[in-house]
Amino acid sequence: MGFQALLIPYFLFSLMFFPNFFIQSSGLRKIRKSVIRLPNGDSYGHPFDPTRVTQISWHPRAFLYRNFLTDAECDHLIQLAKDKLELSMVADNESGKSVASEVRTSLGMFLWKNQDKVIAGIESRISAWTFLPVENGEAMQVLHYENGQKYEPHWDYFHDKANQVRGGHRVATILMYLSNVRKGGETVFPNSEIKDSQPKAIKDWSECAKKGYAVKPEKGDALLFFSLHPNTTLDEFSLHESCPVIEGEKWSATKWIHVRNFDKPQ
Template sequence: MGFPLFSYFLCFLLFFPNFSMQSSRRASVIRLPNGDSYGHPFDPTRVTQISWHPRAFLYRNFLTDAECDHLIQLAKDKLEKSMVADNESGQSIESEVRTSSGMFLNKAQDEVVAGVESRISAWTFLPVENGESMQILHYENGQKYEPHWDYFHDKANQALGGHRIATVLMYLSNVQKGGETVFPESEIKESQPKANEDWSECAKRGYAVKPRKGDALLFFSLHPNATTDVLSLHGSCPVIEGEKWSATKWIHVRNFDKSGSTSDDECKDENVNCPVWAAAGECKKNPVYMVGSGEGVGYCRKSCKVC
């Protein structure tokens, strides 16, 4: 006998009690617990799956024009040359691989930033506290970011919240030409028509997404089993005409706000649902999150009886 649909709904309310469904003539949308900046709702009907390998999704009009302009205004007089993480030390270093300028906002810096962060959490089903501070980036003519992975190669960065599991890239401006986000190893790169001159040569080397003000691109750097996805290789093509503004939110597998890892001799659960998950067998099914690995301790060590 199948599990009743109503029971699924009750489970949803149990784990997400603050979400409510609000109907309209066009579609149902999820409105965030305390409203959202500019009253902008999370609307899953505007999300399109563009690739399964890597997993990537495009959300049209994720941000309002007012939100885009506000984020740019917060950043425009605080920009510095963008850095990259050194593969050995994990330190931030300058590199010609990345020639943009940027800056980090504070988490929940104001009502708009907090609203965008909560909307990202609703879309990705990943906790707000797992995200890094939002980075605002500015690309001028010829500036780019060569193809790279968002997951880490060094242990130092992996110790801070674990690998980056997902990236939400929000476009804050239109670009006359160039500036596309390209996935050179996407399995569907050959199926995307690029015969016209609207695409840059860089964009023709993989599956590409054009920057459009307000749109957001979500892609995953890890597979569902938490192993790294080499197909998530991506880059920002050089801007040919105009300028490009974007906002990036990197999200980790664990809480990024925690100052340091839980010590091995501290036995506790980090989530109120740990006993329920442990009873359901998640300690064995999902040991990296529940128990931990060489990269860090898990979130449900007490319920999994490993300490």
């Protein structure tokens, strides 16, 4: 009787403070919903759902989120960018200035932060996923790759000091795929520790993708990887490449996040 007397108040307390949990006949507690509703107006009602995230590598730390974006969000980002595209640039290793290079041949443009409710919602979802504040992120860059266009192997952390003044190194990158690609356009990690463990059928992957662990661009999916180790040292395993598009076209959006506030320069 004493045990039952203690159990009933505990059960009522649990119902009051943990309404998303219920007890089945087996006695196991399960979560009704695994989603997180975000505060600042996700206009498409698309919450953050951690059950859609898969860890694909630990060296580098990389995670794939299936259906991170809705089709409507993907189409919206493309619509905002398609008539404003310019040649994509790279940071010069010595001066830090943006320069044109044959290493990167895509077209792209930057959207404004909080440009509209859709972008604000995506920014919130990224912050919930990465546990990094919105103010540490750069503006989102939308990219377009046509036949043969690519971005050769590179790191997202900086080799120059000039770009580290504002926000420090880029600690994390989120690649959001806005379209499907018939062939090519994969993101590949040549230095990944598991590069030899991924089976690749000849007809399904490009030759470029066979250099390492690769991720196919599928509309709505997002790839998160970290360029720094947890102790903030540079992670050379994070070397990555955007393989040339062979058939079709590729649309993507990139979000770089820094170790410090990027909106308020030091």
